[in-house]
Amino acid sequence: MPALVNYGGNDDVRAGGLFFSKLTDPSLFLSVASNLNAYCPPRKRSRVAAPFFLDLEEMASAKDEPKPCSIDVLPDECLFEILRRLPGGQERSTAASVSKRWLTILSGIPAAEIPKKKKLPDLNGDVTKEEVEEDESDGQLTRTLESKEATDIRLAAVTIGAGARGGLGKLVIQGSHPTRGVTDLGLSAVARTCPSLRVLSLWDVPLITDAGLFEIASGCPMLEKLDLARCPLISDKGLTAVAQKCPNLMSLTLESCSGVGNEGLQAIGRGCPQLKSLAIKNCPLVGDQGVSSIVSSASASLAKIKLQGLNITDVSLAVVGYYGKAVTDLVLTGLQNIGERGFWVMANALGLLKVKCVTITSCRGVTDLGLASIAKCCPSLKQLCLRRCCYLSDVGLKAFVETAKALENLQLEECNRITLDGVLGGLLNCNRELKTLALVKCMGIKDVSSWTAPLPSCISLRSLTIRECPGFTSASLAVVAKICPQLENIDLSGLTGVTDQGLLPLIESSQGLVKVNLSDCVNLTDTSIATMVKAHGSNLKVLNLDGCKKVTDKSLLAVAENCSVIDELDLSRCMVSDYGVAVLASARQLNLHVLSLAGCSKVTQKSLPFLANLGQSLIGLNLQFCNLISTCGIGSLEEKLWWCDVLS
CATH class of the missing domain: 3.80.10.10 (Ribonuclease Inhibitor)
Structure with a gap:
């Protein structure tokens, strides 16, 4: 025993000895403790009494230096894998607000790579709950970006935020930031994060190219409506991509897209059999071949057609007239290369049997013969609007009104060869369905000096508009009062020649006025207004x-x-x-x-x-x-x- 007590050497257990230092190693205590059976009462941690000094300058400098977040040290590939595993849309939206880098990565994660719901068993082995949030494919949200707020970063943020609230279904971009406008990169974010997108409208977005439209076509196969206006860098390749990958497309609008031509329209006709609405305006490369192809291919479903400012000829109207078996609304504007023959052939092709509404503006081919043919061959026509048709006269108007048996609404604007004699002649033999008549800026509408035939009686007419026709005065208004006794809505705005003397007969003959517009009738006084209010005050709403x-x-x-x-x-x-x-x-x-x-x-x-x-x-x-x-x-x-x- 003395020998053991007085033992000295390299492993001296005295303070400062090697063995003592090893015993104080925490790791050693952990390994030794498991092999000891001896009882050792807990000891308090020894208080360090050694003096220490603080370097205040060093601490201040360390405090000012920003400490980088450890997760941002990771490369984009790792962050991609981390962020795509976020449990829900709300979490992804929150993460996107951390930094521009995170937003960019999140907007580049395809929806297909985000983990879907996984059903987890409970303690009894039954499937009772779901790990991931509800399905985000509804696409009920609508978002609009205008002018300066339309940037790639803003667009990416919108798509991430919409994903957290049910998915983006409609996106409208009107204008673009002057220096940081929306590009293909922004559309790529939409394509990857919004597979439920159904409506896309791009108006005046000059930096978008075919590549961006290709991304949309690839990532949004449910697209139903596409509006492109003033997008000069989009060509037939972009439309072809949409045609190949978006078979559900039902509405296509092209306006001032200088790169789009016949090839793109042909592809849409082949790949989109459900197309219901087609509008093409001021696209110089679009001709007869493109219009004819898409109209003939979608003949079974195409219900609305609008053609404006195109270099098409009579051939296109002939195709519309023959294949437009499902067309209900037809708008033709500024078609300068189409003559009288085109409108005659369109009507006599006997395909427009279901058309209900026709609007023709600034088309020199609209003559008396063409208009009469439309009335004869379109038995379902209910509304006709003619603007700036300079070759149309009273003869064609009378023939049309007499023949169109289903006509309910007739509007004439700046048709200067139409006179009041022609209008009254049409009303003399009009059908009993005519409810609305509007004459706007028709310089030929003037007072009739004498009317030899018996005045017609148009009992069915409920709404009359005679606006900004300077030749129409009180004398003519008194005649109208005798013809239309059942008027409810009258619009005489801008008729400076109308006085109390002309308005009073109309007030007395009408049964119950509901809406009255007399703006800028500067010669009317309290006499006629008070009389009208007293006679029709119980019905008057406007x-x-x-x-x-x-x-x-x-x-x-x-x-x-x-x-x-x-x-x-x-x-x-x-x-x-x-x-x-x-x-x-x-x-x-x-x-x-x-x-x-x-x-x-x-x-x-x-x-x-x-x-x-x-x-x-x-x-x-x-x-x-x-x-x-x-x-x-x-x-x-x-x-x-x-x-x-x-x-x-």
Whole structure:
């Protein structure tokens, strides 16, 4: 025993000895403890009493130096694998806000590589819950980016955020940032993260090329509607990609796309059998071959066709007339190379049996013969709108109105060879279905000096518009009053020649006026307005007297006493005053929703309390150019009518 106690050597157990130092090694304690059976009471950790010094300058410098996040040290490939395993859309959206790098990586993760739901068994072995969030393929969200906010980064953020809320179904990009506009990179993010996209509209996005459209076609096979306007770098290759990979496409709109031609339209015709709507405007490379191919290929489904500013000839209209068996709406505008023969052949091809609405603008080929053929060969036609058809005369109009047995709506604008004699002649033998007649800026509409034939009676006509026809005066309006006794809506705006003498017969002959527009009829006075309000106040819902400078508070008094269902009242630039506004506000039966007093020079600050009382039902109030009302007064009124949209 003494020998053991006095033992000394290299493994001395005294403090400072080698064996002592080994025993103090924590790792050794862990390994030895498992082999000891002896009881050792717990000991307190020894307090370090050795003095220490702090280098304050070093600590300050260390504090100022940014410590890089350890995960950002990883390469993009590793971050890709990490971020694609995030459990849900909300988590991905949150991660995208960390940095631009994370946003870029997340926007490049294809939806197919994101883990889907996995059903997990519970303790009993039954499948009861799901690991991943609900399916994000609904695509119910709509997002719109305009002008400066349209950038690749913003677009990537939108797609990630939409993915967390059910998926993006409709994307509209209108304009682009001047220096950092949307490019193919942004569309790639959409294609990879939004497989449920059904509607894509690109308007004035000059940096998008065929590569971006190819990405959309590859990643969004459910695409149903594609609108491309002023995208000069997109060509037939992009449309071909869409045709090959988006068979569900139902609507295609092309406007001012200088690179798109016949080849792309042919591909759409072959690959998209469900196409229902086609609109092509100002595409110089599109000709007869492209239009004919797509119309003939989609003849079973194509219901709406709009062709504007194209270099097509009579051949295209012949194809439309023959293969347009499903067409219900046809719009033809600015087709300068199509003559009378084209419209005649289109009608006589006997394919447009289902067409209901036809709009033709600035087409020199529309003549009396062509119009008569359309009426004869389109038995379902209900609405016809003709604008700037300079070769159309009274003869063609009469023949058309007499033949079109299903016609309900006829609109003529800037057809200067049409006269009032032709209109009355058409009404003499019109069908009983005609409900709406509109004559706008037709310089040939003038007073009839004598009418020898018996005046027609168009009992079915409910809406009459004669707007900005300077030759139409009170004498002609009195004739119209005898012809149309069942009018409900009248629009005589801009007829400076109409006076009380012409309006009063129309008021007396009408059964119940509902909507009346008399804007800029500067020669009308309180006499006719008050008479109209008293006769039709129980039915009148909309009254527009904008610019009627001879209308005063007397008309407002009649409105307050007789109008019980009026919704909209426009008194802009009239001679009404504070007294008239007070009278209007005192009418308990009024339930006005929209009131306009713009440019009323006699309306002052005194009207504000009355407008506040009137505003319980108002949702729109126009006080623009009321110079006698201060800005402070407008602000106070806005506070009281916080639910109303006040224009000042």
